[in-house]
Amino acid sequence: MTAKLARNMRRGGMNLHNKAVRGNLIHAPVCGQIEALLDALILIDEAGVIAEVLPGCPPRLCADYAARGALVTLRPGQYLLPGLVDLHVHAPQFPQLGKALDLPLDRWLMEHTFPLEARYEDVGFAAEIYGRLIDTLLANGTTTALYFATIHLPASLKLAELCLQRGQRALVGRVAMDHPQTCPAFYRDASAALAADETRDFIAQVQALPGNVPRLVWPVITPRFIPACTDELLQLLGALATQTGCHVQTHCSEGDWEHQHVLARTGQSDAAALADFGLLTRRTVLAHGNFVSAADMDLIGAAGAGIAHCPVSNSYLADAVFPLRAALDRGLHVGLGTDIAGGASPSVLENARHAVTVSRMREDGVDATKPAGSRGVPGARIDFREAFWLATAGGGAALDLPIGQFAPGYMFDAMLVDQNAPHSHLGVTADDDAADVLQKIIYLVQRTNIARVWVGGRMVHEI
Amino acid sequence: MTAKLARNMRRGGMNLHNKAVRGNLIHAPVCGQIEALLDALILIDEAGVIAEVLPGCPPRLCADYAARGALVTLRPGQYLLPGLVDLHVHAPQFPQLGKALDLPLDRWLMEHTFPLEARYEDVGFAAEIYGRLIDTLLANGTTTALYFATIHLPASLKLAELCLQRGQRALVGRVAMDHPQTCPAFYRDASAALAADETRDFIAQVQALPGNVPRLVWPVITPRFIPACTDELLQLLGALATQTGCHVQTHCSEGDWEHQHVLARTGQSDAAALADFGLLTRRTVLAHGNFVSAADMDLIGAAGAGIAHCPVSNSYLADAVFPLRAALDRGLHVGLGTDIAGGASPSVLENARHAVTVSRMREDGVDATKPAGSRGVPGARIDFREAFWLATAGGGAALDLPIGQFAPGYMFDAMLVDQNAPHSHLGVTADDDAADVLQKIIYLVQRTNIARVWVGGRMVHEI
Structure with a gap:
């Protein structure tokens, strides 16, 4: 838990950020490396910017967000990934x-x-x-x-x-x-x-x-x-x-x-x-x-x-x-x-x-x-x-934009991948580690597996 | 209309085949060539074998099959293609x-x-x-x-x-x-x-x-x-x-x-x-x-x-x-x-x-x-x-099997592609001819576009 978060909590939750998303995250902040956080918590401010990424989920903090209706909790088989960036589209x-x-x-x-x-x-x-x-x-x-x-x-x-x-x-x-x-x-x-x-x-x-x-x-x-x-x-x-x-x-x-x-x-x-x-x-x-x-x-x-x-x-x-x-x-x-x-x-x-x-x-x-x-x-x-x-x-x-990874100061642009969506090809098994999960996502995700999409903290797509 | 069909019809429909599918068909009986039939009728016998492929749809014949509940009619934006053959699967x-x-x-x-x-x-x-x-x-x-x-x-x-x-x-x-x-x-x-x-x-x-x-x-x-x-x-x-x-x-x-x-x-x-x-x-x-x-x-x-x-x-x-x-x-x-x-x-x-x-x-x-x-x-x-x-x-x-095309004597193994399925990427426009439609199908069909599948005349999958 960071010092800033601890201060927030001492203030009795009055200084909570705008919303929070809880679940398994996978991202790649550095080329060639992936980072997976199990049951992590992302705090998002009013401007849609990521304020904190906590590697675990403090129960009281989650309860505070949940009480305000400001907590999205991923289900088993769901993964949060950064939104995708398309650098070349002829509309x-x-x-x-x-x-x-x-x-x-x-x-x-x-x-x-x-x-x-x-x-x-x-x-x-x-x-x-x-x-x-x-x-x-x-x-x-x-x-x-x-x-x-x-x-x-x-x-x-x-x-x-x-x-x-x-x-x-x-x-x-x-x-x-x-x-x-x-x-x-x-x-x-x-x-x-x-x-x-x-x-x-x-x-x-x-x-x-x-x-x-x-x-x-x-x-x-x-x-x-x-x-x-x-x-x-x-x-x-x-x-x-x-x-x-x-x-x-x-x-x-x-x-x-x-x-x-x-x-x-x-x-x-x-x-x-x-x-x-x-x-x-x-x-x-x-x-x-x-x-x-x-x-x-x-x-x-x-x-x-x-x-x-x-x-x-x-x-x-x-x-x-x-x-x-x-x-x-x-x-x-x-x-x-x-x-x-x-x-x-x-x-x-x-x-x-x-x-x-x-x-x-x-x-x-x-x-x-x-x-x-x-x-x-x-x-x-x-x-x-x-x-x-x-x-x-x-x-x-x-x-040159602060997007594409889950880190403080980056925009909360994200997608929720659901392996249990109807018509899914994505079959993660107990043998699969986080790298296997990501590899299967890259090869097998279809549009119907992308259950929700956020840009700057705003949900812009939901199946 | 073929002679055989004409005989069937003269017999007052008593000798109708088991079922019929009506709609736009695309197949490729010869390597490098495609054949598209608009509003065609495929007649299928009791063994799941294609008996006739009619390039048009005689109204009385369609009515006979429909009256028996034995007619599948494709909607606009749907295409009937031969089922796919996968020659190498490690199950x-x-x-x-x-x-x-x-x-x-x-x-x-x-x-x-x-x-x-x-x-x-x-x-x-x-x-x-x-x-x-x-x-x-x-x-x-x-x-x-x-x-x-x-x-x-x-x-x-x-x-x-x-x-x-x-x-x-x-x-x-x-x-x-x-x-x-x-x-x-x-x-x-x-x-x-x-x-x-x-x-x-x-x-x-x-x-x-x-x-x-x-x-x-x-x-x-x-x-x-x-x-x-x-x-x-x-x-x-x-x-x-x-x-x-x-x-x-x-x-x-x-x-x-x-x-x-x-x-x-x-x-x-x-x-x-x-x-x-x-x-x-x-x-x-x-x-x-x-x-x-x-x-x-x-x-x-x-x-x-x-x-x-x-x-x-x-x-x-x-x-x-x-x-x-x-x-x-x-x-x-x-x-x-x-x-x-x-x-x-x-x-x-x-x-x-x-x-x-x-x-x-x-x-x-x-x-x-x-x-x-x-x-x-x-x-x-x-x-x-x-x-x-x-x-x-x-x-x-x-x-060495009679499958993969719509012709008499071939098994009725087929799939119905629906461009209007939910989450479809397939966007056929008024400018597209049959070859364009097929090319778009090959590049853009997802699993959810495959609305029905038949093997030997039996429907084995439906969304």
Whole structure:
């Protein structure tokens, strides 16, 4: 028991925090390590911030919270985990989730993705789709999402408003893309100046949204990727990043075509070019990064920027596997992204599982006709502990936000996993230790196992 | 309308078949092609065999079936698909699903798998676990499963009995493994003769199970894999296969260790050695086959044997990706296996999805530092149409059973997918054609979308 808590108790419970949750907790504050607390107690203050995490449950304190109706007690077979952080979501692409993945990237973009995104000029359409998307992500335990919207300011603002209404922590970008040679006439910004002006307006409007205090939704400067933006636009957005200190998101070295295109146009890699444009900051998140070099990693690390590893998507639309092990060993900020709809799953846990899978395949290689030692990249694997950190605390650190773990000062963003939910695949046995429980959760949890979700102490989903 | 049906109708409906299902059907009778029938009618006879598939719905005929209470009509948003075929399940490993996958194969086997399998000496334990497994597989749409049980005859028979009771089409093997150098003392057959005798007894007992007419459950000759069996045992089991004509299952060229071990011991590959032992037949299913050569494929093709491709498992416990494209191009019999618990999913659809994924990764390779053309195996990809065929008709053909498609003479083994089920991720839109619907089903269906399952015309699962 801490000194502060002891003081509270001496005061006869008058200084109790707002609410408390009691049960078995599993989290991963440090990459590669998990911590499990049995029958622990988390105290949460009025602002939704974790005040204390007690490794046991003092009976009188629990009774005090229970008497006020302010205690949630987990049942046997239930586990409290940090909410999941999705670092890369194309919100408008939700209707094409699971579709057209048999097409090459150019046809996927031109025949499906861009025509779909263009429809968000209709704010009513946007409201319908975005509402369903937010509900779907919350139901999958995603308490924080970093969203690409579209080039339409009203629809992008609608996404921010809906996140605020539904209580999802969100970072939302109005997409900027003005390059006449790579963006279709039916879906691009009319000029660099217009795109930058609308981005500036969008930032102001999101920051001023009624109810957005304490901040739940942040605006994000969002050049789609270098090939889709003129140099003029990239310069304007880089200046805006410097002026505002806002988050930045873009794609970086995703596949062969993009990587080579940027090299040919700028004479340097995505990461280097972004740094020159002023777009590589502590609050930048780069989606993918499959083709980053060691020098790129140094640049990214020096800036403190983050990488959104999107393993499900990368198995389709990239041309190689992200060097995750190397990035972790350098201490880069890395988290996970679903990359809806390049990735055909709305679940960060499915991406955590697939992050382990593709790291194993990167290590082993794919072609049995080659000698065992030279098929893949030796030592490339990660395990479920690292994958879970990526999905939670790693994602939080990449966003420079106090989320993703159960510790004082962090937001109470959490999900309750129930192995006894109907239709459950999760079968924890008496032989399983906490690490086994977590591994089974990562591999077997379905949406129906996620019984409750909280963001900033507020319950935002319940089955 | 067919001539036969017209005759039935002329007889005033007296000769109507047993029951009928009306709705939108999707199946894949030919590898790489899908067929969708809107508002079709399937007529099913008393033995659970499909009598007719009508591309439209004659009103009077539907009314006749409806009047008898013998018509199931699908609602909008529901789709009828063939039941799924799982060609490789280690039934006793179900409790460790999703666990210990961070360990290397030898520790996975010796510390977890073999000690767990040894517990099935207790038939009560077996009954409890096997019952839950069968329920789980049926709920995931698996209408036919090819099971490895354990070395225990009573528990293996219990698995066969439970499949029969619950109505799952099943092929069950009492595992034979007698090699003292590779099998632990606590879990191996005492001698080759004993293992062969018990296999012979098991075959007779399964064939004689009360109620197993028409045959729903088949016995399978099951040498675990060459390293676990002495030459004497393999010879005895090969002779038994010739005498009985029973199905055979074993592992084949799964990873580096096993492949090299067999080469060193027998001087030839698994496939060649199995052929010499008389174990490579039209009714043999080889699990994995990741390291098969072109010559092995010729042998397998000449025998008409099948391969159980287990992509989820292979990403962990194999060391390369199965050359699926090459196998399909040669016309080999190939289907999918979950490989519970080497594969951490009970879902054949998840394996279908992952079969596409790993084929894309085999094509692309994993290491961006290599030149684009030499990272992987060009042309290796399959698409969702081929994956769905593998999961249904391909699996049926591999087993030499009339299952996996909607055609007269085939068993009515089917699942009803409901996109409007609670907690659904499946969002079919007005823009989606039948191929899009199927692709979304493969990527997004969860267990809760599988609303009903039939085997041989009998409904065996309903949410």
